[in-house]
Amino acid sequence: xxxxxxxxxxxxxxxxxxxxxxxxxxxxxxxxxxxxxxxxxxxxxxxxxxxxxxxxxxxxxxxxxxxxxxxxxxxxxxxxxxxxxxxxxxxxxxxxxxxxxxxxxxxxxxxxxxxxxxxxxxxxxxxxxxxxxxxxxxxxxxxxxxxxxxxxxxxxxxxxxxxxxxxxxxxxxxxxxxxxxxxxxxxxxxxxxxxxxxxxxxxxxxxxxxxxxxxxxxxxxxxxxxxxxxxxxxxxxxxxxxxxxxxxxxxxxxxxxxxxxxxxxxxxxxxxxxxxxxxxxxxxxxxxxxxxxxxxxxxxxxxxxxxxxxxxxxxxxxxxx
Ligand code: NAP
Numbered sequence: 347x348x349x350x351x352x353x354x355x356x357x358x359x360x361x362x363x364x365x366x367x368x369x370x371x372x373x374x375x376x377x378x379x380x381x382x383x384x385x386x387x388x389x390x391x392x393x394x395x396x397x398x399x400x401x402x403x404x405x406x407x408x409x410x411x412x413x414x415x416x417x418x419x420x421x422x423x424x425x426x427x428x429x430x431x432x433x434x435x436x437x438x439x440x441x442x443x444x445x446x447x448x449x450x451x452x453x454x455x456x457x458x459x460x461x462x463x464x465x466x467x468x469x470x471x472x473x474x475x476x477x478x479x480x481x482x483x484x485x486x487x488x489x490x491x492x493x494x495x496x497x498x499x500x501x502x503x504x505x506x507x508x509x510x511x512x513x514x515x516x517x518x519x520x521x522x523x524x525x526x527x528x529x530x531x532x533x534x535x536x537x538x539x540x541x542x543x544x545x546x547x548x549x550x551x552x553x554x555x556x557x558x559x560x561x562x563x564x565x566x567x568x569x570x571x572x573x574x575x576x577x578x579x580x581x582x583x584x585x586x587x588x589x590x591x592x593x594x595x596x597x598x599x600x601x602x603x604x605x606x607x608x609x610x611x612x613x614x615x616x617x618x619x620x621x622x623x624x625x626x627x628x629x630x631x632x633x634x635x636x637x638x639x640x641x642x643x644x645x646x647x648x649x650x651x652x653x654x655x656x657x658x659x660x661x662x663x664x665x666x667x
Contacts, residue, residue, distance in 0.1 A: 351377075352380045353378050353513055353514045354379040354380075354514065355381065356414055356415050357381070357382055357416065358383045358384070358385070358411045358412050358415035358419070359382065359385070359401070360385055360419070360420045361386060361387075361421035361447075362385075362421070362485075363386075363391075363485075364476060364479055364480050364481065364484040364485050364489075365489075366421035366447070367395070367398070367400055367483075367485030368475075368485035368486055368487065368490065369421065370400040370401055370485070371400055372488075372490055373518060374487070378518055379416075382400075382401045383404075383411050383415065384400070384404055385406070385407065387422070391482060392404050394481075394483070398483070400485075408433045409434055410437070412437050415438075415442055416439070416441075416442055416443065417514065418438070418444045418445065419447060420444075420445070420448075421446065423583050424454050424584075424588065427448060427454050427457055427458050431444075435461045435462055435463055438462070438466050440465040440466070441465065441466070441467075442466045442467070443468075444458075444467070445468075445469050445471045446470050446471060448472060449472055449538065449539075449584070449588050450531060450588055450592040451470050451530045452528055452530075452531050452592075468499075469497055469499045469507055469508055470498045470499070470527065471496065471515065472496045472534070473490055473493060474494040474495065475490050475520075478579045478580045478581075480581045488519065490515070490518050490519040490520040491519035492519065492640060494521050494523060495515040495521070495523075496525055497511060497522060497524045497525075499524065512524070528595075531592050532598070534592070535596045536599045539588055539592055539596050539599075540599050542577055542578075542588075545574040545575075548571070549574055549575050549578035609621070610625065
């Protein structure tokens, strides 16, 4: 436990997949809360959470789970967040902080805020950390170590609540930044949402090729294509909801992307090697700066141990989100 003791007496996690179960494990490891209450939509997941012993209590309903909680974190697909806010609204303790982990912020605020009572603090959050795996078994306590967690409090949110949630995320390993929800959505559209769309598209195109070609795609899948398949293995429900709820920012970024792609197509058509070389040189420098700020490893193949079967066992927090 940190010297100052737990940040919250009682926290409730609604949704115990990759993110919720990682929060539970990290909170336990760092002593960030005295009591962890968890709940999930299905009886199967609730049972698994009991077996894993990652929460102190497992509640049967969302409303029962939030009773007396000082912090509630909703970690479910963003399209379901409004419904859950409605369900928990009348059971929340006065003064509680309500937060989430959704990868899109403006839409979540629009859907959750109207249901929440005036006597709670709503501080939406997005831990920019993930893998392509889902469910309570996929989480691990170190997921948020040295990753960013972005808080997007709506205008008028009490600063003390923002500071407390910031301290909570820092205690479980994250670096915290506060920003406007619209700005968050635009930045994440380019750094996360567009790369996922490209991965889904490239793997989908390969899958549509005729059978014998497809088997060769899998056979020769070392290198670039294999990394796209990993991203394209991310949860379909979560990503459907992200694109539907960050529509405007994704479309804006896609139109810029299409323009840049057209420029590359034209350079290839015209045999303009200089343009290709200059573009690839510029992008190489960006990779270097990401490594310099500690957001990735310089090891070949992202540090995966080839052929050992351990590729998926190595935590790769920067992998999916
Ligand atoms: P996950 O592993 O698939 O877990 C999802 C959880 O949400 C499960 O507990 C599931 O319950 C519950 N759930 C699913 N649909 C629901 C619904 N309609 N109503 C209520 N509960 C529902 O997902 P995750 O990766 O933890 O993602 C959770 C949130 O974190 C998403 O909003 C996502 O955008 C965000 N996020 C994800 C990542 C990432 O890389 N994965 C990173 C940062 C933020 P059952 O198991 O009972 O079905």
